[in-house]
Amino acid sequence: xxxxxxxxxxxxxxxxxxxxxxxxxxxxxxxxxxxxxxxxxxxxxxxxxxxxxxxxxxxxxxxxxxxxxxxxxxxxxxxxxxxxxxxxxxxxxxxxxxxxxxxxxxxxxxxxxxxxxxxxxxxxxxxxxxxxxxxxxxxxxxxxxxxxxxxxxxxxxxxxxxxxxxxxxxxxxxxxxxxxxxxxxxxxxxxxxxxxxxxxxxxxxxxxxxxxxxxxxxxxxxxxxxxxxxxxxxxxxx
Ligand code: PXP
Numbered sequence: 001x002x003x004x005x006x007x008x009x010x011x012x013x014x015x016x017x018x019x020x021x022x023x024x025x026x027x028x029x030x031x032x033x034x035x036x037x038x039x040x041x042x043x044x045x046x047x048x049x050x051x052x053x054x055x056x057x058x059x060x061x062x063x064x065x066x067x068x069x070x071x072x073x074x075x076x077x078x079x080x081x082x083x084x085x086x087x088x089x090x091x092x093x094x095x096x097x098x099x100x101x102x103x104x105x106x107x108x109x110x111x112x113x114x115x116x117x118x119x120x121x122x123x124x125x126x127x128x129x130x131x132x133x134x135x136x137x138x139x140x141x142x143x144x145x146x147x148x149x150x151x152x153x154x155x156x157x158x159x160x161x162x163x164x165x166x167x168x169x170x171x172x173x174x175x176x177x178x179x180x181x182x183x184x185x186x187x188x189x190x191x192x193x194x195x196x197x198x199x200x201x202x203x204x205x206x207x208x209x210x211x212x213x214x215x216x217x218x219x220x221x222x223x224x225x226x227x228x229x230x231x232x233x234x235x236x237x238x
Contacts, residue, residue: 008215013051037235105135160194
């Protein structure tokens with residue numbers, strides 16, 4: 001069975017925001033991605049709305065019910081948006097001031113755990129599946145399960161930035177062991193961050209993974225190859 005592909009279209013909106021224009025429209029991009037191999041559309045609503053904004057989220061959830069996977073932090077404002085537009089699933093991620101992109105998995109301090117517990121409960125009440133973006137380690141996976149998540153998305157940032165074969169092997173082993181544990185605990189397993197046409201296969205080969213969430217490499221490839229080809233080439237790899 002082939003793995004599911006979630007295409008993150010944030011950077012279609014980044015291009016639009018470069019000119020504060022009306023296009024390229026993320027809704028058009030989502031339609032192309034879904035027609036050419038994406039199983040889900042992923043969007044990250046950030047506090048500063050620097051790419052995807054609340055209006056995009058509203059339109060995407062309305063146009064593609066059951067297909068939108070929202071990434072957001074655990075602030076009350078972002079939770080409110082998630083509850084209002086009801087995406088199919090929400091991946092809760094950390095958001096640090098000034099970051100260029102998400103820097104890693106959630107840091108489970110007692111305050112963060114208490115906040116996640118209440119947010120997860122409210123999302124579940126609306127029938128929204130909850131994913132937690134975590135580092136590929138046993139403690140984080142166990143915490144995600146205890147908090148009641150449905151899915152863990154294992155952070156592949158360190159893997160994608162590894163510079164030696166030894167590091168790469170160690171990080172792949174961490175991803176494989178975390179996947180095994182997450183499956184034992186009854187969680188669905190996703191992976192994402194920094195995955196591209198070269199490094200995705202080793203992660204996709206880990207038994208138990210069900211979805212890869214990929215944005216930057218697909219959107220940047222689409223500049224040269226076109227969005228339909230960029231999406232279908234990635235889906236074929238999976
Ligand atoms: N998954 C999560 C949780 C992310 O925060 C991101 C980046 O927004 C991605 C996947 C996609 O990462 P990339 O754009 O590097 O493919």
